[in-house]
Amino acid sequence: MRTQVLHPVLPGTKYEREPRLALDEAVSLTEALPGLELAGALVVPVPRPRAGHLFGPGKVEELAEICRENEIGLVVIDGPVSPVQQRNLEKAWKVKILDRTGLILEIFGDRAQTREGVLQVELAHLSYQKSRLVRSWTHLERQRGALGFIGGPGETQIEADRRALAERIVQIRKQLSKVVKTRELHRAGRKKVPFPIIALVGYTNAGKSTLFNRITGASTLAKDMLFATLDPTMRGIALPGGKQAILSDTVGFISDLPTQLVAAFRATLEEVLDADLILHVRDIAHPETEEQAADVRKILAELGIGEERQDHMIEVWNKIDLLSDDDRAAMQRRSGRTAQHVALSATSGEGVDELLATIEATLSEPVTAEVVDLGFSEGRARAWLFKENVVTREAQDDDGYHLSVLWTRKQKSQFEALYSSH
Known part of the structure; x- marks a missing residue:
């Protein structure tokens, strides 16, 4: 499906990200979903957001023309779009609209593999859909044709839809509670084995899965795309001195991750809460590596991992192979100044031995x-x-x-x- 990506720049908002880089991330998100063909991407200033359409009338018409000329079937709006705005824009542009939350949910739905992952995605998706149930003229037309009157049937249908969604949400939560109990038994079993657990966390596409594969020799999906890993993967590893440990790969974090998704994936990230050591993998070559790191720390705090535990993390400065020789040398010098930073390339393997030695030293004696x-x-x-x-x-x-x-x-x-x- 031919897809147009829009990044609206709204007034009165404190922008921590440069709009062009934010648009690039939205494009990467879109490209992470199979079956979509990117037709174009635009940063769209919105001087005065409109309650009904988000954009002003002139901009709505201008974007409608772009959709017609390029035969667009889907428009991704990189930001929140209200149910009313979505309905009105779909009507004006004659396309399907996905906002940032909807797009991330679609990607999660495509990637989840384990039973828990699939259930968590469906739960988040249903909660999102529940907020999208608004009175639609097309919906009312269908009711009118069937029942012969205009008033309540549309609302009645919406209430029926809401009830069906609520019932399905209750079912999923019951199923999830069983799955979570099973995971708790597995975790309790692992605690009886005297192996420390090391959790990889980081911004999506930072290279966690590539590093996981490099250390463990596993074949976890590791592609240059956002959210390549959704379900936690665990493998046993041997540290340089012979000590055994368990390494866990987790879902990547992202800026403006909707609250419902953080809550929905809390169980998936429980491995991080239980970890003896957290490795924060950063794409050190990314122009917004500091902002990405701040987003990761913020989400970790929301998950209950406080500043003291975050201070105990090892920061893994990945992708030094993408830096210039001078920047690379400077990064390696900086990383050598403290025990909590290791510069490496998960792709080439450079610096991985140093990381393993640092992990072993960190775990060897209580700090x-x-x-x-x-x-x-x-x-x-x-x-x-x-x-x-x-x-x-x-x-x-x-x-x-x-x-x-x-x-x-x-x-x-x-x-x-x-x-x-x-």
């Missing part, structure tokens, strides 16, 4: 997260902390340095012995 406050005159103490690779974050104000550290009991004792004022 605690603390904040060490140092005055500006205590440069030697600060240098020691960096030399020991225990610093995860540093802030500075008029009083001096404030360093978030992850250290073992031994490292803390050594520091206190050397710098007894702390």
Whole structure:
């Protein structure tokens, strides 16, 4: 189906993303769904959003002409579209409309493979459809022809649809509770095995599945497309010193992920909540890598993974093979300064051995997260902390340095012995 992608730029919104890059992501989302042929993509300024059509009358007609000329069958609008706006635009353009949430749901529906994944997708989809049930003139025309009067039948049909959806949602939730109990039994079984669980998280298309395959030798779907992995995959791995661990790959995160999807996939992401160590895989070559990382941290916080546990994550700076030689060298130097960053290429394998060694070192001895406050005159103490690779974050104000550290009991004792004022 020939598809047009639109990224509306609305007024009065704090834009953290550059519109052109946001449009590129929307195009990647669209291309991730089989059967769609991309015909065009546009950033569309919307000076004054309209309740009925989102766009103004002139823009609606201009876009209708684009749809006619290019024989468009589907328009993807990268943002929220109300049920009324969707109905009116479909009528004006004579096409099917999908907003961002609808598109992501379609991709999830196409990718989910496990029983739980399929049920979670259907639950999210039904909740979305329930909000889309609005009075439609075409719906009323059908009722009118069958029953001979204009008024209530349309509403009656909508209520019947709502009831049917509500009943199906109840059924799915019952089925999901059984599936979740089974998963809980599996997790309880794994806890009896003294193997730590390592969870891969990251923005979609950051290279998690490629890294998973590189480390485990598995053949998980790993393509250059958004949401290539939806269902959690787990494999046993051997660390360099011979210690065994379990590595878990998870669904990729994305900006503006609808709340209902975060809730629906919470069970899928329970592996992350139970993990002994989280690896945050970042596409370090992406122009918005910092914004993507912020989105991941935000969703982790929504899942109940607080700042202290996030400080305990290892950031994996992936795709260094896509950087220039100078940027690559700089990135490797930066990653070497702390124990919580490893630069690598999951595609070529460069840096993967270093990651495994870092994982082993992190898991080998219990660590605690603390904040060490140092005055500006205590440069030697600060240098020691960096030399020991225990610093995860540093802030500075008029009083001096404030360093978030992850250290073992031994490292803390050594520091206190050397710098007894702390």
